[in-house]
Amino acid sequence: MTQDPNESVEAFRARARDWLAATLPRRLDRVAADTVEDDSHEWERARELQKTLYEGGFAGICFPTEYGGLGLGEEYQKAFTEESEGYELPLLLNVPSFAICAATLLETGSEEQKRERIGAAIRGEEIMCQLLSEPSGGSDLAGLITRAEPDGDGWVLNGAKTWSTSAYAADWGLCLARTDWDAPKHQGLTMFLVPLDAPGLTMNRVRMVNGSREFCEEFFDDVRLPHSSVVGEVGDGWTVASRQLFHERSAVGGGSPYISGRRSVRTRSYPAPDQVARAVGADDDPFVRELLGEYLALTTVHQQTVERVSGAITAGTLPPSASSMLRLLHAEVGHLSADLGLRIAGSAVATGDGGTPGTEGWAGIGYLMRQGGSLGGGSTEIARNIISERMLGMPREHAPDRGVPFREVRRGN
Template identity: 40%
Template sequence: MNLAEYRRAARAWLQENAPADDYPEADAVTRAREFMAKLYDAGYSGITWPERWGGQGLTQAEEREFAAEARGYTLPTYVFSIGLGMTGPTLVDRGTDEQRERFVRPLLRGEEIWCQLFSEPGAGSDVASLQTKAVLDGDHWIVNGQKVWTSVAHHADWGLLLARTDVEVPKHKGLTMFVVDMHHPGVTVKPLRDMSGRANFNEIFFDNVTIPDEHRVGEVNDGWSVAVTTLLHERLSISAGVGMSGRRDDPTSIDALRRVVDTEDPLVRDELVELHIRSRALALFNQRLAQETKAGIFPGARGSAAKLLLAELTMFKADLATRLAGPESALADHLLAREISLAPGMALGGGTNEIMRNIVGDRVLNLPPEPRVDKTVPFKDLKVGTQG
């Protein structure tokens, strides 16, 4: 099936099966699980994932076509976005066959929810400075520490955890990746409310939590290279909207704005044209990445450019909508309030705009890299987090 046919089939399936978006928030997780099971049966879950582990064995090109169609709907898949976009692809790329067998299909079918446990209070952009510790005790690891901003952890069954396993070596060289059971005693999840009023991310505390060694992903102290795999997938999936619940009737879209502003006003027209150009540029960039992927060219660090463009467009839309609709648009019950308050999060989650620019400068444009004075210093001698 060529891409156009694939997209037509996806459109027809979504028209038939996408649920109405007027369901109570309390039922969101149940709805999400039911919808994922339907997606799986129809062959739209794990589009790029190997057939052996339950996927469809197709490319990012098909995935982006499906995501582009899905953007017109409010699909209840948000709680699966971390599993589908980040932790699942990491297990497919870097897990053992036993781990893939155990975890991948239940995720694709919507039976298990995942979260990503990287950021800490003292380690966000510089995540390699994290301090959560895992110590080997026989055939188990014992974990102590704290994570923060962990999306959907309050619903999660499993988490992909990056922890420090050696403080004697430089920071990137003493990290190991694990799968942690979020229902294990000693895991405490505390929701954090953001300025939109939602509590979608959390603080997590690990108090002597044990992890069997077979739940280690990759080699001991090679967790950084596994994390890089996750982060590449994260940026590509955010920019392509994989597993994200789109929003029908986005109040900051051109179609929505033109219904509420004076489109005869030349200044307003200029603004709407600017919005159209930016939206179109991002769509074409995503399309190009999709076509290149289809041709076997991996987007790599250019995924960071796509994520940066999406974050900038999201902020531009929220800002424009606020300017056109007036200051009352920031009031809690205004149609635009949710979009306005969520927009800045897009410029932080998955790596900030500044970090995306650093990556693009360094790895796409081959500009001189940032100076890294701590590259060879043992982690225990660095003044980071609560150390020093």
């Protein structure tokens, strides 16, 4: 189906409204895959839904037509998201596959990578994930020690990654590795596009405190990669990673044009404080209403900041590092939501049916992931550092390894 480039936003919106009503089922609010052992059916369903969107001409709205998208502006995506509220959508594919990985490839990938990987993602055939953090630590990303060495006309990858969201369901991973140990830490890195079924790659799922197994760890033992798997230039992986981090902060903060549908992060929509208040019958309590007012004020500020900051970054009046403000606020909203949920539910937080949205026990499960929001996409402390150094012009953090060949940098055991 070919998109008419001159179709107005309102005509597109009306067409989307009719198509959604005729094609997609209404969303059933049920608990996320997070709490179940095997959620492969959720991913299969997401791929199916993505194919349906593609066949209906509503997939990859902001991706260029040459890579399988519709080549339309953000206002069209916004209209589709508004109209699609309440319908079942492939939300699992938004982050990291579309909003982070495909967005990064679009800016930094080769023509072949863009045509093949972005095209396949939009058609619902493939999913991508991020392989950045390592067991030795994630905040100092440029200090990573997974290595890729040249071998014939390709590369050999060795090392380990961790905290890779939904890697078990993905086909490809964007993997940052060290390719030059004599260069300073930011300059000796290269980004690779790694097939997750490559021989020598072992993947384990990590069980979290809330029962979810959405994170994975990967071990690379002599994984062979063709030269065509390099994203960007050899030795310039930091440029690619920086764009990836920008897209991650925008996606996590709620400001990405590549997110289709209202909820951006998996289906783990833990109960908002007002849902908890209704579930425990406290929505008439004056004190609880005051707490809910506090939450409403912060979420309103969050929403308006997302629009203002994303618009300013697109217009070039704020630097890309401003996405850290969205990332920071996202964590603040998540913390307040989890804290109020716990407070409003009271002792009921540990009882009741934890598996059904809107019931008391569910707030307790949500609380267990409270800290996740201030770590994923780079920690809150790192976001504050970026805001202070790159936006407010405050002095840079002391870095004894700056400009030092990585081989000579002192590291832990």
